[in-house]
Every structure is written in C-alpha cells, then in structure tokens.
Amino acid sequence: MRIALYTDVFVPNVDGVVTRLTRTLDELGELGHExxxxxxxxxxxxxxxxxxxxxxxxxxxxxxxxxxxxxxxxAERAVSAFRPDVVHAVNPVWFGAWGALSARARDLPLLTSFHTDVPQYMSVFGHGLGVLRRPVERWIRTTHNLAGITLCTSGPMVERAETLGVRGAALWPKGVDTELFHPAKASPAMRARLTGGHPGDRLVLSVGRLSREKNVAALLEPLRRLPGTRLAVVGDGPHRAELERRFAGAPAVFPGRLAGEELAAAYASADVFAFPSTTETLGLVALESLASGVPVVGARAGGIPYAVQDGQTGLLVPPGDTDALTGGLARLLDDAALRARMGAAGRADAESLGWRAATEVLVASYQEAVERHRTRRQRCRRPAP
Known part of the structure; x- marks a missing residue:
C-alpha cells in the first residue's frame, strides 16, 4: 500500500506524536508498505x-x-507522481488540514488521526488565543469529517473527538518499545549525572517537551517539600529557559534532550516518574517509564489514566493539587517495596504492548478507508432508477 502522510511535526522535533509516527513508519516499512x-x-x-x-x-x-x-x-506534484492508495492527515488543523482537503479534491481515500487537543492548548498558551477556541473546534470537526475514519491515541481522546462532533472516531492502540526501555538499562553513571553528583539522593524524573502546557513548574513546590530528593527534567523546548530560572537554587538538573540508550538509562535510573501535565492525549513518556520498571505519579486528566493504572502501575492525583502531587511522590519515594511492586506491574503491562500490533490496526483502518471510498464512488456512479 502507498500512503501519503501529511504532518506538521516530524524529526528532528521530539514529542509523542513524532515518536508514534517514526515507529509506525518503521513498522510500515517492514510490512512492505511505502x-x-x-x-x-x-x-x-x-x-x-x-x-x-x-x-x-x-x-x-x-x-x-x-x-x-x-x-x-x-508537494502536489510529488503526491501526483507517488499515486497514493490512501492519504493520512495527521492532526488536520494546519498542514494536516491541507492534506485532508487535497485528498478530497483528488478524490482519494482519506484517514485522519487525532493526537493533540489543540483547542485545549490554546487557552494554555495565552497570547489571546483563547478566543479562537470555538472556531478551531468547528474547523477540527470539519476537517476530520472529510475522512469518516479518525484514529485517536487513547480512549479519552475517542470521547473527546466524539464530543467535538467527529464521526467515525476509533482507537489507534498505544505502543511502546519494550526492548529499548527496560529496567536493565539502569546506570550508576546516569544516576550520578541526573542527581547532579548525589546518586544516593532520591531521584524524580520528568521527560518531555518543555512547553508551558506540560506543567513542569508544578513540580517545584513538591521538590521543596521532599528533603533528600532531586529532580531531573529531561527535554528541551520553548519553556526551558523560564523553567531553569524558576528552579534556580532547587536540587534540579536540566540535561537537555536525551535519546536512544541515554534516554533509556535515564528512565531506568530514576526512582519515580512525575507527569503533572493535564493536557496529554496519551502520555507516551509514561508508557516508556513503565516499560523501564519505574512507577508514575501523574495527573488524573486527559489520556494519562489510559496509560497508568491507579494503584497498580502508579498513582493518579487530582490536576493542579499540589498537596496531592507531593503526597503521591512521597508515598512512592518512601516505600521501596511499593515502588518495586508497581514498577514490576508497569513492566508487565508494557510487555503486552507493541508497535507492530498498533500498526496492524492502522493498516486495517487504511484498508477500510479505501473500501469505503470505493463503495461511495460506486454509489455515486450507480444510475438513477
């Protein structure tokens, strides 16, 4: 199958959408698709x-x-020469929307995927963007409904898409690389690096794009309240400089972006993973932490409850509740047996996930889009009685 994929985000950007796309491309190539x-x-x-x-x-x-x-x-000439069997428009708000419109203009089968709740983010960003929330919601409904099949990255995102009026919303299952992210990747050298040379202290890890909506600043007050605890904030982004200023003087390090084996070692070397974001559609980094055998303390919001089983693989706390976030971190940091039990459960849960299975669902959805398109064309050509 030949797929034209329109996306506003790709390598060298690092985020959950890019990770899903690149791992999916790997699997599609191995399955013989182009x-x-x-x-x-x-x-x-x-x-x-x-x-x-x-x-x-x-x-x-x-x-x-x-x-x-x-x-x-x-770009249009390239698509024409490629002759795709199906078009995949990722987050059709900007360039993805052009992909959806182009597919309809060319009368090609179309599938869209819903990764980011852009209207919710607009209120977080400020700059007066909140006034555009309703128009953007209408635009998202329009562009996704050009397809009739929309894949969402978590159960809550399926519900969100349906709330927006998107038709044909279905689940694109989660996946995680359980070979790269593994408890055996723990490294004394990495722990020393992430604790600023104090490997005997307790280590809380945060990984992700450093932008305002990730809410990393919410970890500052818990860090102040938890003596003997250090925080490592792995990642980069537009909010990094401001975060470094806010955390100045606190026991926190900002090592920047890590990838591959270094990132795997960072996960496995931590005691607890903290995920205070309230806008996640899935939270792939939470899955990577669980695959590494490290339990998660996260906000009970968005797609996080889809990734973390409260009381089994981690702890979920009310969004924006500093006391609850501090208490959840303290509970795991103070109880090594509980950490080990939840870490083992998280690893077992992650082992049931895989990118091949998730990609096979995507391919089946491509085939369904092609079949729906064929059926629709046949109906349009059928002569009136």
Missing part, C-alpha cells in the same frame, strides 16, 4: 525506505519550535 511523508521544518530526506519531502512553512510566534506547513506546487 510512505511519502510531507512535513515542514528540517526533516531528513528519508526515514528508512520512505521519502520525506520538506514543504514551505511559517513559524508560530506562540510556539516557536513548531512550524506550520504550507501547500506548494512541488
């Missing part, structure tokens, strides 16, 4: 067997590390 990726930014020219085409873009002043792709004659 993808043309169209994306803005500074992507590589290829990802495995798949061609990646850079498109013109504009910067978003409120989120400078993400660029919005623009349609171009070169």
């Amino acid at each position: 993808v043309l990726v169209l994306t803005p930014g500074s992507p590589p020219g290829r990802w495995g067997p798949h061609r990646v085409l850079r498109v013109p873009s504009v910067a978003f002043p409120w989120y400078r590390d993400v660029r919005g792709g623009l349609p171009s004659p070169r």
Whole structure:
C-alpha cells in the first residue's frame, strides 16, 4: 500500500506524536508498505525506505519550535507522481488540514488521526488565543469529517473527538518499545549525572517537551517539600529557559534532550516518574517509564489514566493539587517495596504492548478507508432508477 502522510511535526522535533509516527513508519516499512511523508521544518530526506519531502512553512510566534506547513506546487506534484492508495492527515488543523482537503479534491481515500487537543492548548498558551477556541473546534470537526475514519491515541481522546462532533472516531492502540526501555538499562553513571553528583539522593524524573502546557513548574513546590530528593527534567523546548530560572537554587538538573540508550538509562535510573501535565492525549513518556520498571505519579486528566493504572502501575492525583502531587511522590519515594511492586506491574503491562500490533490496526483502518471510498464512488456512479 502507498500512503501519503501529511504532518506538521516530524524529526528532528521530539514529542509523542513524532515518536508514534517514526515507529509506525518503521513498522510500515517492514510490512512492505511505502510512505511519502510531507512535513515542514528540517526533516531528513528519508526515514528508512520512505521519502520525506520538506514543504514551505511559517513559524508560530506562540510556539516557536513548531512550524506550520504550507501547500506548494512541488508537494502536489510529488503526491501526483507517488499515486497514493490512501492519504493520512495527521492532526488536520494546519498542514494536516491541507492534506485532508487535497485528498478530497483528488478524490482519494482519506484517514485522519487525532493526537493533540489543540483547542485545549490554546487557552494554555495565552497570547489571546483563547478566543479562537470555538472556531478551531468547528474547523477540527470539519476537517476530520472529510475522512469518516479518525484514529485517536487513547480512549479519552475517542470521547473527546466524539464530543467535538467527529464521526467515525476509533482507537489507534498505544505502543511502546519494550526492548529499548527496560529496567536493565539502569546506570550508576546516569544516576550520578541526573542527581547532579548525589546518586544516593532520591531521584524524580520528568521527560518531555518543555512547553508551558506540560506543567513542569508544578513540580517545584513538591521538590521543596521532599528533603533528600532531586529532580531531573529531561527535554528541551520553548519553556526551558523560564523553567531553569524558576528552579534556580532547587536540587534540579536540566540535561537537555536525551535519546536512544541515554534516554533509556535515564528512565531506568530514576526512582519515580512525575507527569503533572493535564493536557496529554496519551502520555507516551509514561508508557516508556513503565516499560523501564519505574512507577508514575501523574495527573488524573486527559489520556494519562489510559496509560497508568491507579494503584497498580502508579498513582493518579487530582490536576493542579499540589498537596496531592507531593503526597503521591512521597508515598512512592518512601516505600521501596511499593515502588518495586508497581514498577514490576508497569513492566508487565508494557510487555503486552507493541508497535507492530498498533500498526496492524492502522493498516486495517487504511484498508477500510479505501473500501469505503470505493463503495461511495460506486454509489455515486450507480444510475438513477
């Protein structure tokens, strides 16, 4: 199958959407499918067997590390030459929306995927963007409903899509790399690095894009209340400088982005993973932590309850409740047996997940989109009685 994939985010960006896309591309290649990726930014020219085409873009002043792709004659010619069997529009708000519109104009089968609750983020970003929330919700409903099949990354996101009026919302199962992320990757050297040279102290880890909506600043007060505890904030993004200023003088380190074996060692070397974000659609980093045998303390919001089983693989606390967040972290940090039990349960849960199974669901959905498109065309051609 030949798939044209339109996405506003791709490598070298690092976030949950990019991770899902790159791992899916790996699996699609191994399954014998070919993808043309169209994306803005500074992507590589290829990802495995798949061609990646850079498109013109504009910067978003409120989120400078993400660029919005623009349609171009070169991109349209590339899609025409590629002759896709199906078009996949990722988060059709900006460039993904152009992909959806282009597919309809070309009369091609179309599937969309819903990864990011953009309307919810607009209130977080400020800059007066909150007034655009309702128009953006209507636009999302319109663009997703061009397809008739929308895959969502968690159960709560299926519900959110349905609330927005998106038809045909279904689950794209979660996946995690259980070979890379593994308890055996724990490293004394990495623990020393993440604790600022105090490996005997307790270590709380946060991983992700450092942007305002991730709510990392919520960890500052718990860190102040938990003596003998250190925080490592792995990642980069537009909010990093402000976070470093706010955490100045606190026992926290900001090692920047880590990837591959270094990231795996960071997860496995921590005692507890903290995830205070309230806007996650899934929380892939939580799954990576569980695969590493490290329990999670997260906000009971968005897709986090879909990733973390409260009381079994971690603890969920009310969003924005500093006392509850502090208490959840303290409970796990103070009880090594509980950490070990939840860590083992998290690892067992992660082992039941895999990118191949998730990708097979995607391929079946592509095939369904093709079949629906064929049926619709046949109905349109059927002569009136």
